[in-house]
Structures are given as structure tokens and as C-alpha cells.
Amino acid sequence: MNSVFTTGEKQDIAAILNSKDERAAFQRKLLSDYPDQAILAIKLNVPGPIKNNSALLKLFDRGFTRLVTELQCHFTTVELVAKWQKSTGNEAFLIVNGDPTMVKKWAVDFEDHDRIGRLFDVDVFGNGNPIAISRSDFNFPARRCFICGRPAKVCARSRRHSVTTLQTFIQQQFDKEFSTNNEVNDANAK
Secondary structure, eight states: OOOTTSSSOBOOHHHHHHHHHHHHHHHHHHHHHOTTSEEEEEEEOOOSSBOOSHHHHHHHHHHHHHHHHHHHTTOSOEEEEEEEEETTEEEEEEEESSOHHHHHHHHHHHHHHSTTGGGEEEEEEBTTBSSOOOGGGGTOOOOBOTTTOSBHHHHHHHTOSOHHHHHHHHHHHHHHHTSHHHHHHHHHHO
């Protein structure tokens, strides 16, 4: 199969930081515009300089669709406010009519238990607070590393695993998700 990381525009730290600033400003605007809603900021965790291409968009869209479907089973309003397809990565923003702490619990469940949810970062904001609700607020364990199971932040900060190792894991998840058998099974499930 084709590699997920063979195409795409390489991003430098300045572009990534600029995108982070744009995301933070947009989140603040959403908190102001929707003070009584939970705000979700959704993106993929993509190691290395390639942050977006057709394969990563396909992966993002598949996981995003499953997350929205799950949220719609539990909350009356789940509305897409924006979806960005930038060279620095795919992102989406939702408003959900529900208690932000309950929304966060469902987001954690997606990140921990969906077969590609581990590749996603779903930040939940609410009650006008510009700081995302943390897993530690619920005594949930920290996110685990894809490779070794240690706390992901510890591995990321120490650069314990090479970009190639992390990309290989993502490639394997992509291949499992979009194998012919999974595509047929997903079509039959609808």
C-alpha cells in the first residue's frame, strides 16, 4: 500500500505555531459566541513535517464521522462550526448542547477505545473557560504512548521514539482501517 507520509507539504515550526495561534483565537471566539455550549476542537496527532495530504484527510474524515455519530447518540445538538483543511493539518470545531464535562468523558472514550481514536486529539472547552478540560479533572489516566504504553507526554517530551517509528504505527492503523475487508464491513454496517 502507499505510504501515508510520502506526499504533502513539509511544515516548519513557524507554520505549526502560527496554526496553533489561529486555533486558540478561533476557540476564544467560539467560547464568546456560544457561552452555554461545549466547544470541541478536533485534530490528528501527526508526527513529523508532513501534517496533511489525501491519506491523512481520509483518516481524519473517518474518525471525525465516527466521533460525531457517537456524540449524536448522547446529545441533542452536535453542530459543525468549522472544518479546516490546512497544510498544517485537518481540524474541526463542534458545538454540543451538553454539559462540557460529560462531553469530555465521551471524547476520552473515543480517544481511548475507537480503533483510530488514539490518533486524535479532542479538546473540550466550556463555561467560557479558555483552558481545555483535562483528563486529570476526572482522575482518568494520562494518554498512553502508541508504541510503549508509557504516558504519551513523557515519550513526546523525551523524544523516546523516532518520527519514523511513530509514522509506521500510523501507517499500520491506516492500512487496518482502509483494508478491503474493513471497507466492505463498514459499507455493510450502514
